[in-house]
Amino acid sequence: MEDVSQSISRTNPNSQLLVVRGDPTTLIPTLCKKWGITHLCFEQDLSGYARRRDSSIRQLVKEQCKGVEIVEEQGHYLYSIQDILEKNGKKPTMSMSALQKVVSKLPDPPRPRDAPKTLPDPILPNHGNVKDRISALKALAETLSDIEHYSVDKTSKPDLNAASAGGDRLPDAEKGRVSCYDTVYGPDGLDSKSKTEERMVQLFGVPTLASLGMNPSAAGALPEAVIKGGETEALRRLDALLKRKEYMATFSKPKTSPAQPADDPATTVMSPYLKFGDISIRRLWYDVQDVIKGYKGKDKTSIPENYEGQLLFREMYAVGELALGDEYQQIRNNKISRYMDWYLPNVYDSDGKRVEPRPRGDEASERRLELFVQGQTGFPWIDALVRQLRSTGWIHHLGRHSLAAFLTRGQCWISWERGSELFETWLLDWDPCANPGNLWLSCSAYFSQYFRVYGTASFPAKYDKSGSLVRRYCPELKDFPDKYIYAPHTAPIAVQKQAKCIIGKDYPHPMLDEKEEKAKCLARCKAAYGAGYYGTSKEVLEGKAEAILRKAHGQPDPEMPDTGKAVSKVSKIPDWAKPAVDIKDGGAKLKSAPPKSQKTTSAKTEDHDEDEDDQHPDTADHDDEHVGEKEDGKGRGKRAVGDEGEEDEEEDHTRRSKRQRTSAGRSAAVSKKK
Structure with missing residues (x-):
């Protein structure tokens, strides 16, 4: 947002992006009247919350602001998602081929337009054309004087985060933490009565974490973002990619390595910029297509694994969200989501209303989830991915696969709803459609080959036998030999001592037995598929499906993790922890057969x-x-x-x-x- 504002000011020094804060359903109609707005323009947002918000605002503006023209444009996707849904019989597109079949009948997406070279001076009510930006901001501030959260001096309000009030904020706010948020309207103590230039810039400027009373360092944020935001950075990245013609023309997402960090990725990392609107999906689509057309070499890739295919997946999941509404985000009443007897699912009352906050489930699963969130599962590949995600906001899509599968059908058997919440919390490129769409990794929808399980050692070893990502994000393991980097608990105690890391003390012992839990999960999946329940099934809605499935598969409840137990003497890596590749100096060699x-x-x-x-x-x-x-x-x-x-x-x-x-x-x- 700051980048956009600066871009506007460079084009016309008398203008900038005006950021206002408040409930949009009350603030937007108010400003339409106060500022003499003639056109209300916005990009269409099809996610559930946005649909309800925009519908309310449209209705209020029509009722309260006569003469205001509402202009709504589709720009977040290549195609009109409503058109795709209609042409697919108002059903979700459950495969890439289904999506391609539909969009082949639609007009090509329009090519992007260049940014304007000039912008007119803003016109203020009762002031005419603006000739001075600060004067204009002061005039606009006067119109906010009767809006409560702009007129009240918040320094006079009690500090709910002060130590004296039982909060976490220390006398030196820069060293304190804010745990209670009573407002996100603006900087502490900022009100429209203060007319200094600094105050005016802050009043309509892009909010910072500090202005909202939040301390980034106390929250664990890095001093400098690994993935920098803004249109300028997005265009710089795109320009660099377009110069790599062979890379873009032969791009194959499954063949890129999840073992590379965010600051040296194997993929393009353009998803955060699409999510925040820093770059147009049409610009990305056509610029990449033009480069691919000009490539005369061999090995061009095709949909879905090529770059165009990755962009089309966004459309596929958006159709699913629009078709199902809020139920797309959950299992209950979700007609495409298979029902499985997950632990820690959403909880509903007798009227079918979701209970929030979620009541605690069984303590063993709650503990597994806590260790997962902390990056302390005892599985280095999983822990490194979680730690990378929490510190940078991004991990490779195959890393996301590993985490999602491990948490659900792979080992933990925890509801994909919990994984969806975590990704929503951590991901820079979180999207309300694509994020729940990844329920396919739990084999709940879109994908049913539950017998394919990501190994915690075999899968990363395919890409990096030395475990560089683990050594970076789990530094306590950095001195382990390559042989043990993905399964350090199998290392002899002498090796652990030499690595200055005792498993069960300096790094946790695995919180579960990977092989044993995988077998249990496979049995559960088989029972769930045999029963054929979905989120709309009668047995699910009546609360009977869980007991039926657990009786069918007969698997016991999970046991409480013990990550601090001592490691017994080990002379070799057990079969279940062995990689699916033999790691040798010359590279990875596929095994000819699985262990007995x-x-x-x-x-x-x-x-x-x-x-x-x-x-x-x-x-x-x-x-x-x-x-x-x-x-x-x-x-x-x-x-x-x-x-x-x-x-x-x-x-x-x-x-x-x-x-x-x-x-x-x-x-x-x-x-x-x-």
């Missing part, structure tokens, strides 16, 4: 891949986009249960789709745009 114990597990939990006829009537799982299993003689997909160590879901789609493109409808339908 793994084969045994496979025999007991043979994959339960859905038949088309068994699917929920209102959905069409996009497993055809993510198929990677071997075909048996009867045409039914089968694959042994094992760690995710060979390929990713988008890579699967590419390999499969090459065999399946037998009609124009299933070909890359957006190719006409290239």
Whole structure:
């Protein structure tokens, strides 16, 4: 926002971005009348909260502000999400091929326009054209004098965060913390009566954490952002990417490494800039397409794993959110989300209303969740990802896969609703549609191959045998040999002492047995798929589904984690902790077969891949986009249960789709745009 304001002022020194604070449903109609506004212009936002907010404001402005023209433009997505939903029979697009089929019938997205070279002087009511920005701000401030939160001097109000009031703020506010927020209207003590230039700039300026009484350092924020915001930075990054023609033309998201940090990423890291509107989706789409068209080399990639495919996933999840509304964010009443007997799910009262704050669930799962949030699970790959995410606001999409799968169907069996909340809290590029859309990693929707599990050692070892990300974000483990970096609890005590890190003391012992919990989760998934419950099922709404499923699979409740237990003498890495690759000096070599114990597990939990006829009537799982299993003689997909160590879901789609493109409808339908 600050970057936008500065850009406006550079174009016209008499103008800037005016930031006002308050309830939009009351403030916007008020300002329309006070400032003589003739046009209310805004970008369409289709998320649930925004739809309700904008609907209220539209109605209020029509009723209270006669003559004000409302201009609403679609710019956050390439296509009109409403049009996609209508052409798909008002149902979510459950696969990339379904989305492509629909958008192939829509007009091409319009190309972006260049930013204006000039801007007119602002016109103030009763003042005419503005010739001096500060004078204009003072005149605008006078119009706010009867708006309570602008007219009251907040220094006279009690400080709810003061130590004397039982709060956490120390006498020196810079060293204190703010834990009680009674307002986000503006800087402490700032009111419209103060007419100094500094006050005027603050009054209408972009709020800072300090102006809201928050101390970034006390909250654990880094001194300097790893991913800097703003349009200027977004355009700089885009320009650098467009110069890498081969990289963009051969871009394959599943083949990029999740083991690289945010300041040296294997991907483009443009998602935060799209989320905040720092760059136009149309600019990104067409600039990338133009570069790809000009590339004459080999190995061009295609949808969905190429860059265009990544952008289209945003559209797919937005259609799901618009189709389902608020239920898209939860399991209950969500007709595309399978019901599984997760621990720590949302809780509802007898009237079906969500209980907030969520009552505590079983203590073992609550403790697992706490350790996960702290980055203290005892699994270095998981802990490094959590710590990176908390400190930078970003991790690679395959890192997100690892965390989401581990927390849900992989090992912890905790509801994807809790994972969605955590990502909402931490992610810079959090999106109200794409974030819950990642429920597919729990195999609740969009994806059903629950037998594919990300290994906590095998998966990262595929990309980085030395564990550089772990060494950076779990520095207590930095001196462990490569052999043990992803499973340090298997290191002999002599190795631990040499690394100056005793497992169970300096770094936690694993909070659960990965192999054992994986087997339990597979049994739970199999039972859930066999029952076929969804968020709208009668048994779910009546609260009976959990007991039915737990009786069906017979798995015990989780045990309380003990991350401080002493490590027994170990002479070799146990089978369950061994990577799916043999780590040697020359690189990673795929093993020819899984361990015997793994084969045994496979025999007991043979994959339960859905038949088309068994699917929920209102959905069409996009497993055809993510198929990677071997075909048996009867045409039914089968694959042994094992760690995710060979390929990713988008890579699967590419390999499969090459065999399946037998009609124009299933070909890359957006190719006409290239």
